[in-house]
Amino acid sequence: MTIITLATDFGLRDEYVGVVKGAVLAVNPRAVIVDLCHGIRPQNIAEAAYMLKASWHYFPSGTVHVAVVDPGVGTDRDIIAVQCGGHLFIAPDNGLLWPLIQRYAPEEIRRVENRSLFRQPVSRTFHGRDIFAPVAGYLANGIALETVGERMNADGVTPMEERWQVRVTNGVIHGAVVSVDRFGNLVTNIALDDIEHLDPERVAVTVARRRIEGLEMTYAGHDTETPMVLPGSRNCLEIAVNCGNAAKRLRIGSGEPVTVSAS
Amino acid sequence: MTIITLATDFGLRDEYVGVVKGAVLAVNPRAVIVDLCHGIRPQNIAEAAYMLKASWHYFPSGTVHVAVVDPGVGTDRDIIAVQCGGHLFIAPDNGLLWPLIQRYAPEEIRRVENRSLFRQPVSRTFHGRDIFAPVAGYLANGIALETVGERMNADGVTPMEERWQVRVTNGVIHGAVVSVDRFGNLVTNIALDDIEHLDPERVAVTVARRRIEGLEMTYAGHDTETPMVLPGSRNCLEIAVNCGNAAKRLRIGSGEPVTVSAS
């Protein structure tokens, strides 16, 4: 009865997610499959990466997390399986698991290359169905991680593209908006962990040439006009407007640089 | 194997619903979680309230229904748990459960205040994950309802905002459009129960200065030009256009007043 979560950029308009579930159940009919998120913007590896880094630990130990945002599908990019914090992760080796690997020291990383675990024939366009689904199904069924392929070091994992990394320069933290949620909140990749050395009342956030001082703790605690910064649902800094849409108010979206410093 | 349904205004674009499921499964890995509806318009308590009132009884007895439309999250609004008709309901005490409580006499109502059932730490912005999910998980696992907190009377429950209530004045029933569905059908909060004293052929509905007489029984039975009224999928009055979009045709939406009288 192991849980498998799915995070993709497939959306829910088409049958793609449904077919992935069929391919999981075909090898493991007892798997409990949970949709983590299928609304990742097409091919936006960073959005999936920081979402997953913030979400996995809410699931029970032993959960298998599958993340498929895979612009390189059908090329020779690798697929990796990572054991970390008692959970398992499977994703293309394109940076998607890099923030998680940097933050949490994984117990084990392996290349997924054992073709006997794949659905046959393997298509060139839909590895979610033909590789990720059956491999996750078998792992949730208890096969040993070493079955999937050769071990590798964390150093060998493809890093996140630099503009999506969180960096610290001269005490200033540089990050970016990585998601715009349903409510128009601008979710950054800067976790509370990243600013724990700063006094919350003296934090200054700069985004779109606007400087916002101090952290709020609730949406309702702020006026309904000016943007505020608060620790959002992901435990990351979030730029929001109380009862309003920050993305529309500030006219910015995913990719916008954000900096944090002590005021 | 108890069933837990989720109704929220979180949408499915983000990971919020997925994370709530993780937090349920973390305390109750055997829960069967069903998405009832996540397309409630942001912060539209009335839409969730009438949807839930119309939907819960299609599920098996013993189901736990979680409804989170919660503009007051992080403030001192209460959360309530209600036993009614052999089902359990958990929601913010903001009017969401009021129509259901008025219509069906609940067996028991309790404030949810036992912090030992909450996920720690409890955030200020995401009680769906930190309070509703674990409490539902424990209740589905069979803990006694009295565990969650003190008993209260139905009188103490926060009422639905008046403009969203169904009222009868001088024999005229006053309600409102509470949902616009995917097909553009205008779904009201006026249940068939509310008009059972009227002859269906002599019902007159007034909406947007237009008077529509008589109830249709199927979409296909009416012409494709003029709006009709029929008992919709929720057993509530619905204004629809056969093969068309009533919301666009009439240029109205949620909140539009609707009156029903005998013609």
Place this chain on the structure above:
Amino acid sequence: MTIITLATDFGLRDEYVGVVKGAVLAVNPRAVIVDLCHGIRPQNIAEAAYMLKASWHYFPSGTVHVAVVDPGVGTDRDIIAVQCGGHLFIAPDNGLLWPLIQRYAPEEIRRVENRSLFRQPVSRTFHGRDIFAPVAGYLANGIALETVGERMNADGVTPMEERWQVRVTNGVIHGAVVSVDRFGNLVTNIALDDIEHLDPERVAVTVARRRIEGLEMTYAGHDTETPMVLPGSRNCLEIAVNCGNAAKRLRIGSGEPVTVSAS
């Protein structure tokens, strides 16, 4: 623990899919329900038909597939249950199962007419909840297919509307775009099976007065400007633009005729 898949044009904005699941679980609390696809365009029978024809076999043997795109709900159209390839299918008899029946020789076809299996009262507008859901629940629970109603021949099944059929005239294959997916890929109803007598390098596809020669095997293998044709995720011909949106580029959508010939 039998699996039931759901394919509808209900969308996920409303509670309709959630309520169908409730009605399944009410008769079979152990059913494992999988959303195959709810993004079928309203009343687009062909889109559902070719999606289902391409998807069912990824699920384990014994799966029950429910498909509800049903403009004739509440009229006297029939509902049919089909056993085919070790799977079961339930849908309105409006052409939806016709492509599947033509391609795979079904073992048995029956009209669904045993009202003792229906939820009572049966509404005129929501057979998904009142008929399809409980019948699927009972079938997944193991009742004999003959319980649902009288046997019928494949000849008696309502055919797909002609403009949505795949036809061959003078060696030219005539099909159509049946879906536009999230990525803007134009998915046709022409399966690889339908062109297996042609040399992939010498296939010529004509769509919207544009002639495209040869099949690509991956998205990434083509330039990012011109449309290409490749066997898509459904094993059907798909017109796509690498990292782009073919529907927007070509300004066409569902229903657009597509022809295939040897170049």
